[in-house]
Amino acid sequence: MTLIVALATALASPPTLADNDQDRARAAVLAGKVLPLKTLLERLEREHPGQVLEVELEQDDGRWIYEIKLLQPGGRLVKLEVDAASGAVLQRKERGRKPDARP
Amino acid sequence: MRARAGSLRLRLLGATLATLVVALVGAHWWLTGLFRDHVLQQFDASLSQQLDQLTARLEFDAQGLPAVGPRGMSDPRWEKPYSGLYWQVQRLPVLAGERRAVLRSRSLWDAELALPDDALADGTIHRHDITGPRGEALRVVERSLQAPEPVESRWRLMVAGDLREALTAVDRFTGVLGASLGGLGVLLALAALAQVAVGLAPLKTMQQGLQRVREGRQQRLQGRFPEELQPLIDEFNGVLDRNTEVVERARAQAGNLAHALKTPLAILRQAARKVEPSEFSELVGEQVQVAERQMHWHLARARAAATQGVPGQRTALEPVLASLLRAMDKLHAERHLDLGADDVAPGLAFAGEEQDLQEMLGNLLDNACRSARSAVSVKASRDGPSLRIHVDDDGPGIAPEQRAVVLQRGVRLDESRDGSGLGLAIVVDLARLYGGDVTLDRADAGGLSVRLSLPAAG
Incomplete structure (x- = not known):
């Protein structure tokens, strides 16, 4: 019974304990491994203006990477991969203009 | 005294405009306050509903630790980092060594809601205004919750919303209302100007009438005046009539005197001619002539003096x-x-x-x-x-x-x-x-x- 509840909890959108996005993000920021999101967004604002639709934090080979989806003026949907420690933009993918490019 | 008397027009306008400004500024202050209260009330009501949702979805495990139940929280803003809608659960009081926020919405991301300590009675909702993760103004509603048996623990549940949109609406309303009331004020001021101009027009007419009397074109003030002014006009005409009457009487008296003296003097002159010319008759004739001259001269003078300065002569x-x-x-x-x-x-x-x-x-x-x-x-x-x-x-x-x-x-x-x-x-x-x-x-x-x-x- 406990197992089923735990499984259901894990599948539900916000996982409850330390393994969820926000707790990982906070832990990383507090540990100084990652820039605070506020700082990062302020830096991005200048070169990549737009409305932030979604933010994810991923760990790839021990490197923290922010994946940010932006809706830019003119209706362009842009996906940025940003080095979470330095704020450097690693990759910029544009989507949504080509209908067949939709996932 | 002259400076204090001032202009009637300025007095009326001053009083009207002062009242107008006070009334409009007061209305602006009152309506803005009303609208702001209304908007914030709506905002608080929606936050309270979210707090109710959080309260309902919260479950406690065997150790008495809280978790959001399997159905989750239903609002996309809970998921999007820094979306402006946040929730947070913390122990009451915070245990030493434990993180302050035991549970946070994903939207809070790497931030926490830093709420001042508050004595919460179970079940009642408290409100706070704090600064959010992006530096935005946040309205927070919170309540405390008693975890069920077996582990006794109390929890502080809070839901925060970005006030910016609500405050923007209030600002916009304030601006539009200010412009509207300003426009209304200008129109009312123009109306007051027109009112004063129309209201004081009879005074101008009266002044022109007086000028005509002074210039001698009219004997009295003529025309119809408002009932507030008519008594004044009547009194003034009364004074003019009385003046004319006095002059008439003086002139009549002068005329009477002339007639009364004319005959005796004529008889004296005749009598002096009839007698044999002598020193005496010459003296009488001369003196009568002098008397007639003097009488004539003084009568003319008296008449002119009496009529001098009487208005309305032409x-x-x-x-x-x-x-x-x-x-x-x-x-x-x-x-x-x-x-x-x-x-x-x-x-x-x-x-x-x-x-x-x-x-x-x-x-x-x-x-x-x-x-x-x-x-x-x-x-x-x-x-x-x-x-x-x-x-x-x-x-x-x-x-x-x-x-x-x-x-x-x-x-x-x-x-x-x-x-x-x-x-x-x-x-x-x-x-x-x-x-x-x-x-x-x-x-x-x-x-x-x-x-x-x-x-x-x-």
Whole structure:
């Protein structure tokens, strides 16, 4: 019974304990491994203006990477991969203009 | 006093505009407050609903730790980092060594809600205003919750929302309301101006009426006035009527005195002629003549003094001059004089009694006719507030050094001619009583030119 509840909890959108996005993000920021999101967004604002639709934090080979989806003026949907420690933009993918490019 | 009295228009406008400004500013303050309260109430209500959702979805495990139940929280803003809608759960009181926020919404991301300590009674909702992760103003609602058995623990549940949109709406409303009330204020101020202008117009009419009375065009104030002003107008007309009455009475008394004295003096003169010429009869004749002269002169003076300064007097020059010229024509018919009044501007009027004008002009014309060889001419013109009348003859004239002398009372240059010798003096006296004057000069035709200046009526 406990197992089923735990499984259901894990599948539900916000996982409850330390393994969820926000707790990982906070832990990383507090540990100084990652820039605070506020700082990062302020830096991005200048070169990549737009409305932030979604933010994810991923760990790839021990490197923290922010994946940010932006809706830019003119209706362009842009996906940025940003080095979470330095704020450097690693990759910029544009989507949504080509209908067949939709996932 | 004058400075304090000020303008009626300014007083009325000042009072109206001050009230207007107070009323509009007050309305703006009140309506803005009302709208702000309403918006914030709505905002709090929606946050309270979210708090109810959080409270309902919260479950506690065997250790008494809270977790959001399997159905999760239903609002996309909970998921999007820094979305402006956040929730947080923390232990009450916070245990040493434990993270403050045990549970946070994903939208809070790497931040926490830093709420001041608060004594929460179970179940009641408290509100706080704090600064959010992006530096935005947040409204927080919170309540405390008792975890169920077996582990006794109390939890602080909080939901926060970004106030920016609500405050933007309030600001927009404040701006629009301010502009509207400003426009309304301008319109009302214009209306007040118009109202004051319309309301005070009768005063202007009254002033114009008074001016006409002063200029002698009217005897009384005429026209219809508002009921607030009519008593004043009636009183003023009463004063004017009373004044006229006093003048009439004085004139009647002067006339009565003249008539009363005329007969006894005439009888005395006749009686003095009938007796054999003697020193006594000559004395009586002389003194009677002096008495008649004095009477005549004083009566004219009294009449002029009584009428002087009485408003509303106006005597047209032309009819008086025409009738005097006719009379002179008859009086001096045997001399076949050429009496001309060609150079008289039309529409001239004297601001005084007709009788006085007759007296002055009559004397001047009579003198001129007596001195003239063949012609007498009259010129009249308006010079600002003055009426100028020239009576010229082509007689011998008067030498410049003697002119001042003849203007004195009772002096006659030609003793052989009859006449009181008072004629010119009476003219001078009357003219001066009216604020005018008489001067003598040499006429173009060679004789004497008498120049009479009198106040003109409009």
